[in-house]
Amino acid sequence: MSEAPAVALRGLTKAYGDRTVLRGIDLQVARGEVLGLVGPNGAGKSTLLRTLVGLVARSGGDVSVLGMDPAPNSLEVRHRTSYLPGETGVYLQMTGAQFLAFALGFHRRIDAARRDALLAGFELPLHARVRSYSAGMKQKLALVATLAPDVDLYLLDEPDRALDASVRLFLRDALVALRAAGKTIVLSSHHLAELETLADRLEFLHDGSLIAAQRLADARARLRRWTRVRLRAGAALPPSTHVERRERDGTLVVETEGDPLVWIRSLPADTFDAVECGTSRLEDLYRVLLYADRDDRGGAP
Numbered sequence: 001m002s003e004a005p006a007v008a009l010r011g012l013t014k015a016y017g018d019r020t021v022l023r024g025i026d027l028q029v030a031r032g033e034v035l036g037l038v039g040p041n042g043a044g045k046s047t048l049l050r051t052l053v054g055l056v057a058r059s060g061g062d063v064s065v066l067g068m069d070p071a072p073n074s075l076e077v078r079h080r081t082s083y084l085p086g087e088t089g090v091y092l093q094m095t096g097a098q099f100l101a102f103a104l105g106f107h108r109r110i111d112a113a114r115r116d117a118l119l120a121g122f123e124l125p126l127h128a129r130v131r132s133y134s135a136g137m138k139q140k141l142a143l144v145a146t147l148a149p150d151v152d153l154y155l156l157d158e159p160d161r162a163l164d165a166s167v168r169l170f171l172r173d174a175l176v177a178l179r180a181a182g183k184t185i186v187l188s189s190h191h192l193a194e195l196e197t198l199a200d201r202l203e204f205l206h207d208g209s210l211i212a213a214q215r216l217a218d219a220r221a222r223l224r225r226w227t228r229v230r231l232r233a234g235a236a237l238p239p240s241t242h243v244e245r246r247e248r249d250g251t252l253v254v255e256t257e258g259d260p261l262v263w264i265r266s267l268p269a270d271t272f273d274a275v276e277c278g279t280s281r282l283e284d285l286y287r288v289l290l291y292a293d294r295d296d297r298g299g300a301p
Contacts (some may be wrong), residue, residue: 004067006031006153006184007052011061014047014208021047023208024061029186031152034179036199037188040286043205045188046086049155052186053083066152079108084146086157086188088138096126096133096141103145114174115148121170135162147174154178156187160194172198192282204289211289219288226284227260227277228253235271253284 007029014022022044029035037045050056052065054074063070070077091099104110119126122140130138139162146156159175160168168191175198178185189195195202204211226244229237230251237243237252244253251274256263260277 003031004064005029006033006066007035007186008064009061012048012051012058012063013060014044014051014056015059021208022051022058025208025210027203027210029184031184032179032182033201034175034185034199035187036195036202037186037205038192038195038202038282038285039188039205040290044208045205046157048205049083049157049186049188050085052155053078053081055083078106080151081153081155082107082146082149082151083155084142084157084159086161088135088142088161090130090133090138090141092131093129095129096124099130099141100126100145100148104148107149107151109150110148111150112148114150114177115144118144118147118174121174122167136164136167139163140167143171147178152184154183154185154187156185158188158190160189160191168194190282192285204285206290215289219285222255222288223284224278225256225258225260226253227256227264227275229272230274231272232270237267237271 005028007027009025009027012022012025012027013020025048037048039045047056051058051063052070054070054077057071065077066080068077091102094102104115122144124133124137124140124144130141133141139159143159146159147154160171163171172194175185175187179198187195187199202216204216228247228251230249231237237254242255244255246252254263264275264277
């Protein structure tokens, strides 16, 4: 018999009274796969992850995590998974060392080498009480507690929250090492470029529903034609240019008909001070997916 997927959801729903948070989610995550969850705040990402570890009771549908239903098997599911919540929860009265001993004590196996590497990279003052930590330090402490256990599945809700760019790069390398070790990871993040370098695939969640794969692919294809141009004083783009919007710093976001590099080469060299193409920003993906039918395309938040 083949091994069950790490995660298998069929018709998953969750409602709080008359407010529906998850609407018939069908999703599978294979063993050893890294899945990126993308979506605006309130889309249902955190509720979905909490459901997987049995912290939220589903309203309907089927859920399987490592071959188990987390509703009656929540303790065993949590022993074999490691979950980082979106809102970092650490005990302020403890020292960093005390918190790690407490948090890691729940798990059956700890990867000591990974723990030590994370502690060396994060440079945490483990002797100090957690109440003295900054937001970024608390997040790093929670990450050590989440990533050091040797489990089958890691569920990470915005693991790069409150981290500066250099620490995010270190975290990405740590997650790449987990992936290379064959671990399964489901994570959400607002840093699309970094998520793309790590995840095997992305799923976009909006208003409790998953966006169809083809619609997501079409949106990504359209974004590849977007170019950001900062014009020199007094310069202008060709009259036929479709300007998607003007950003606050004066940069123009242009959607080209064909290859954006061909369009850039057609501009006189003295037209612009800076140009950028081929970068998919999460806010742009939101615009294309969620506001494509609006007439005021540039007015989407």
